[in-house]
Amino acid sequence: MDLDAAATAPAPAAAGAGDGGGSVGGSSQGGGNNNAPVFKEALTWQAYGRTPVLSMVVTSYGEIWSGSEGGVIKAWPYDAIAKSLSLSPEERHMAALLVERAYIDLRNHCTVGNVCSLPASDVKHMLADHSRAKVWTVTSMTFALWDARTRELLKVFGMDGQVESAKLETPVMPEQPMEEEVNPKAKPSKKDKSQGSLNFFQKSRNVLIGAADAVRRVATKGTFVEDNRRTGAVAQVMDGTIWSGCTNGAIIQWDGNGSRVQEFQHHTSSVQCIKALGERVWVGYASGTIQVMDADGNILAGWTGHSCPVIKMAIGGSYIYTLAHHGGIRGWPLNSPGPLDDIIRTELSNREQSYTRMEKINIMVGSWNVAQGKASAESLRSWLGSVSSDVGLVVVGLQEVEMGAGFLAISAAKETVGLEGSVNGQWWIDNIGKALDEGTSFHRVGSRQLAALLIAAWARKSLKPYVGDVDAAAVPCGLGRAIGNKGGVGLRIRVYDRKMCFVSNHFAAHLEAVSRRNADFDHIYRTMAFNKPHGSTASATSVQLHRTVNVNGNQVEEVRPDLAEADMVVFLGDFNYRLYGITYDEARDMVSQRSFDWLREKDQLRAEMKAGKVFQGMREGIIKFPPTYKFQKHQPGLGGYDSGEKKRIPAWCDRVLYRDSRSVSVAECSLECPVVASITSYVACMDVTESDHKPVRCTFSVDIARVDELIRRQEYGEIIESNEKVRSLLQEACFVPETTVSISEIKLENQENIVFQITNKCETSKAAFEILCDGQSIKKEDGTKSELLPRASFGFPLWLEVQPAVGLIKPGETVEITLHHEDFYTQEEFVDGIPQNWWCEDTRDKEAVLRINITGSSSTETKTHTINVQHCCPPSSAPPMMNLPAAAVPPSNVLASEGHSKRSSKKSQSKHRDQQQQQDYPQFGSSEVHDLCRMRCP
Template sequence: MDTLTIEGEDEAALASLPRRDPSIRRFSRRSRRLFRLLRRLVVNGDNVCDGTVTGEDYAVVTPPPDAVVGEDDVKPLPEFIGAGGGAGIFKVPVRAAVHPGRPPCLELRPHPLRETQTGKFLRSIACTETQLWAGQENGVRFWNLDDVYEPASVIEGQVRRGDEDTSPFHESVITSPTLCLLADQSNKLMWSGHKDGKIRAWKMDQRPCGSDDDLNPFKERISWQAHRGPVNSIVISSYGDMWSCSEGGVIKIWPWESLEKSLLLKPEEKHMAALLIERSPIDLRSQVTVNGTCSISSSEVKYLLSDSVRAKVWAVQSLSFSIWDSRSKDLLKVLDVEGQAECRADMPPLHGQQGDHETRVKFPTPSKKEKSPGFLQRSRNAIMGAAGAVRRVATRSAGGFVVEDTRKTEAIILAVDGTIWTGNMSGLIVQWDGDGTRLRYVNHHHRAVMCFCTFGDRIYVGYASGYIQVLDLDGDLVSSWVSHNEPVIKLAAGGGFVFSLATHGGVRGWYVASPGPLDNIIRTELSQKETLYARQDSVRVLIGTWNVGQGRASHGALMSWLGSVTSDVGIVVVGLQEVDMGAGFLAMSAAKETVGLEGSVAGQWWIDAIGKALDEKKTFERMGSRQLAGLLISLWARKEIRTHVGDLDVAAVPCGFGRAIGNKGGVGLRIRVYDRTMCFVNCHLAAHLEAVNRRNADFNHIFRLMVFSRGQNLSNAAAAGASTAAYTLKTTTNQSPGAEEVKSDLAAADMIAFCGDFNYRLYGITYDEARDFITQRSFDWLREMDQLRQEMKLGKVFQGMREALITFPPTYKFERNRSGLGGYDSGEKKRIPAWCDRVIYRDTQSTPFSESNLQCPVVSSVIMYEACMDVTESDHKPVRCKFHATIAHVDKSVRRRELGKIIKSNEEIISIFEELKSVPETTVSTNNIVLQSQDTGTLTITNNSTTSKAIFTILCGGQTIVKDDGEEEAEYNPRGSFGLPRWLEVSPASGIIKPEEAVEVRVHHEDPHTVGEYVDGIPQSEDTRDKEAILMVNIRGSCSTTWTSHSVKVRHCFSAGVCLIESKPPNLTENLDGSPREDGEEH
């Protein structure tokens, strides 16, 4: 039998203790039995002493004798692992060399650290078949798709910060922030709308990346002042005119004739070109204003959509749509988001702008006749009033949107079948016909729809959660995956990819063949090359926690606690509790939270004092902090690793007084370290010995609801990277069957560390007994009485997380300014000493002693876990815990290069891409159509395939003037985006043809409506010359990356005489990317 050996001073100390009564002797015998049971537990070959003998899944892990970490060969400490970590949100996140939960993708621009993007965040993307363009805060950039697998560009021996792993790109001169992009492939121009109200045109055929003059950014072709406010959206209509929108309900049309003349001017005549365009716009708002009453709302026009099927334009405001005729510029209809006709002259203010009085904290004031309540009652009233305000604001602005907010339209797209789809803040997606009739709605996800794009008969949807979903034309869900860890703000298709842009500036390309057999082939091949692109680094993290009891500490105390142990540390995280307390402060803190403010004078003092102890001016850099009432957490990074640490986000979850006041709760920081996510949470849980269940509930509340954020407004957050002060809440809404559950932010992290005053006490023991065990340093006995350890054994709290075995005395409760173990509370209450102040963590290990690799990227071990018993400024002792973290990560430039090799060499992949080039065989009924005034011709397109659908699009390759002698001009001049001439109507201009079916296209001549427009100096309404246009009937399959093009010559003969026309159309046909060829291909 094992016996407890008592020697020397310990024996003398025990002899001096008073005699125990029988109940204590019974307790001592029970404690010894527990201790002997602990010693008899089975120790397996892996040095894991587990609880399986009693049917539990907790474990005590002791590292092997030869286990060391770091260059200084430090031995890790034994750890206790809580039960319940293998399921649900407490399960270790899945990691792999190639993400198993989504299709393999092209990392065109890997997620850059936010700090590197100040003033140059990407806001928008647009794609052609050969290029991807991005609008950024300081201009535009583009990638040639032939170079996407290449390593980053090196300029003057250096790679630009934030673009270390980005594919080669070319960048423009500095401009105002770019808000929107539009590709005009007929004229090889990229149009951009800017925050300063200007529209700019950029030539697509810029010099290739890597040329000798890479250092010279390219310049715009033309630019002009289009609006007083920002240019929110630009489109080119079916007739080649440009439409743009801005604030105040303003919509302007820029006729193609003016744009064309300006583009013909020489570069040195830019000023004249701008003046010419600025004098030409048509202001639609003024057109529909009669006697001061306007038919459309004065709210901001956010988006425009060109309905090329029916030659219409949709203008989108938050809660309404207006539909316009592209040709006549007439307003056809105004609808609300429910599809009802809108008759009011102006829209009322949004519901979210009303009732501002609700956000104010109201403190009850007694009437003069009533007796004034006491201090405690007044304090309670103040706190509860603040709590109500916090709940109301949290519901409205931090996740639980009010009814009208969720109805706001955030995205709009035209599908190939001619239907129009819109998405709103609630995740609702609505299908409309071309006349504005609401056909159906679907809801596959509970977060806001941010963007759409289409490829073939598929609709891609980007969400604020980072998800991408693929829908068919009936709105049914085809596939879904997490594309980014931040909102997807833009999608664009081209070159065989669907590109996605997230708020952090990362750009990924998803193969149009995904999801499908292609995914498994790439995933397998790329995973086998893991050794080529896997990299490994390590960092030491020091976490300090201290309940400061509303006091302050001397510089010496801070040096003893933190400054003396940071010589080998890369990251320092400090969590403080009770920085400020009191009813008045708590109420004021809650009120400040409602308007996005946080922090206090005391909190700032502590941050500055700790920074001084860490020598932050020379050695460490302060990354950020978050305060919620008395809770404060702050983080510093060593300057040597600063380039690998960033993207700091903050969060706070209150747990006191109706889950709204921050006297209890948690504050958190999330940060990327070597491209892995680490979360640090400082908690102050419910107090009192008997409140175990409340503490467990507080932890569960914090773990599930903690949402990290940089700002309440997504676009502002992306632009400025500012931290949010107000905490946010996960919303719960009704989801459709099969809708996926979004993991909590903490559950998705590679490493989580909780620190703080958890308030778990010692149970089944008296004050005197605890003091005796402490004097004997019998901490193994005391650990068996620890509430937290018992709850972790049962899997009720900190599920699956780990804590180094405690070898220091309990840190609570002490008399201030009294040193030594004799300083424990000896007052009237004689609170039982307890380990209230703890550090508990979880990394990516699912089994002990795992090695760091891309499947288990963060492997941490505790190399120091101590309490600073010599610090006496509070009734708690500060605790520090030092981790050694080994981090495996990916060299994304190398992995992208290896992906390119696989794509180009794997025979199965080549075969899949060849199949995507298949185009159904089709025939067009005629090559020539002759029209006179108001004539209508018919064009029949037949799908000869027996199995495949055909998608057709009719564009105009250009028009020319027929000379009197019948000879044609040599050149067909295309309008913007292959738009139709004003005298020609084509309906429908695009659509789907089922197998072995045909569609009839109406080709009609119409007299020009617009007065004052000229061609070659002749008013269009008086132009009597014969004209000829080339229609391009482009055919592709439902998922084809190539198309075939049929040419149809349409001639308008003004005179009633016989018009002769060549039976053979010209053999020079412009395809979608503007190159002269009959067949097109996506590369």
């Protein structure tokens, strides 16, 4: 359910589903002591076959528009919805079918001769511009502007404001050369075989380079390069402008005609949501940051609202509520920042001890370079299963799960389309799960594979309720930073509402490649991002860093790496740092004598960390086990070290390093320092022989300080109730500027325009207004009025135009509102998106009740004005009833249409149809049509 629907008054609401379903619901008075309204589903239908509903909006005239994949846009007329909602419960099975088939395919309406102005891209956002009765449909890169009344496509334009040209409706086929370059099974010609100019290793290298180049070429075509300029949110501000937020943190301001007004940027993280009230605008970012701006885009305040992306906002009462990616909801005073925040912050800080809770868990982390092999059940038990009984969380990282040029090339290609994993990778996950008694003692909470790299995590059954918000990410460091033979894969896991990141790594090999290893760590640490879905290789999950000046030269906030934001970070894997300044024989002698203290002085990693070149701010347990590399497979004991021709010097390649929340080692666990970890065990399993590396295992004892949100809310409530200053400030926040309306009764005739004024009498604050239609009534034949038919959130009747319907009024100023009567004589019926027939409009006198809501900028508290708008039809427009051809009889969904009119169209095709209709059928009154329908459909 949309968060907005939950925070607004009890009116009918529309919702879409991921399985392509749509629904309309309403509220009724619930039980219990508070008699709070309960939202109930009133009508459900299948909007799309197999594709999800990605966006939905209710237009200024009550139609429900929805967007889906491939640029498909459907509209459901108000009449069909109203008819279905009016049916009795016994007829409800017919209601869904009536609505389901009554849609209008707007994409087909814009396609002429296989040429369509709309892009075949997912319609991810929709916006109803109630100020001008228009609809915006938005894909990642384009905007389409529609007339809400006529459904006419007015304009298609890009993020740069340039109008897009119409394109042929043809499927996009993948480019053949790319497939050839990444195809590992391509066979050389006979001439190539005879020449034999390339050996196996040269061919493998060429395949990898080709795969890396393919990934880079996909990136230049928009998968990566344009990712930071995609539209992530869209909203209308009360001054009538439209704001769209980009994934690079920029915000574009548009006028009502789709022209760019300005672009500004105050943050580099992706814009996830935008919400406006009065003269203020709130923006939520993927970093968890919330910013408040004025209607001109000037930043008023900003703060960290959540520790993960802010994905939705809603306003209720004097608060704006923010929904975080992990499901948490928080409320903020609408007048923040201000004196109220300072008082509440101080009071809550004084009561911190009452809502602070301390937790302790054990975490076991294991790493193993498996050298493309598989382990026995006994080896897995020795490594992990035998010591897992007292741990709550297990994280395992593997390297070299599967290698080879063909596999790496295919993996790189799969990553470009969001695919991952392999048969070998799944084998390891399944068998490690068996060693941990998965399903009984542990539950797997997440995994990620990038070619040869794999990470997976299991939580004990008792801990699982406190584990969630698991995200994965990957960063390749192989050829061209695109191949996953080297790199890192990570999991971010929320434990007791604290973020913990675990990264399995494989850095550059060879003794002399120290600087490359340092660079691999730096690249992974800075670019690993968990906020976006992986796919299109891990480059698509990288963050933009160190951008302090935007394209307009404005200073913006710098985004910290995701790993820097975590409360605890653990790096594990084959880091490949070697022993230097020592011979093979010397190293073997020191190992046999267990002189590990002396050997540690020769450790490259220790020297680089001491120099501040790598793993800055991280620490490692004391190494008390022999070097874990390089061994001959299936040879037990220390005699198994490499004795071949190369005689690689033994080294501690396989390591586990970490940092917690402490800035100094003596800090105690608290809400300011929420995670404090200590190593209780750091060992290598020397008896495991299936690889040339030995697996390592590190166990942490972790103290976690968390907030008991229930107690904290209770404390917050007590502060609000007991503090007189707080209560006074909250009362002041509910201020609504005084306004006047120049008229209360309006009569419209003969397509005339009537103008009235709304005046803001307040000299200090702006007033926001919104005009709604509470309902309309019809004048019966005996001269009496029918019962008022409520329209709730379903906009204006089609015969009435109100512009502007929303806006801001400056202090002491007046705004003019224009009412216009539209007089059209035909209506259309659509079945399965195809127009079936048309009929005359209702020509009886009508009366609409308009409600003008006035609000301030710090509360949803409203003051209302009411205007009755009467429409009187000329007597000549309702001639006596005449015989009707069957095609002219309106369908059953007209029964609930109490005053609809034909949507105007400026196309010559519609004009010709209207002229033909007037020649074939005489004009008639809708009252007689209503009677005929009732006779046909008892």
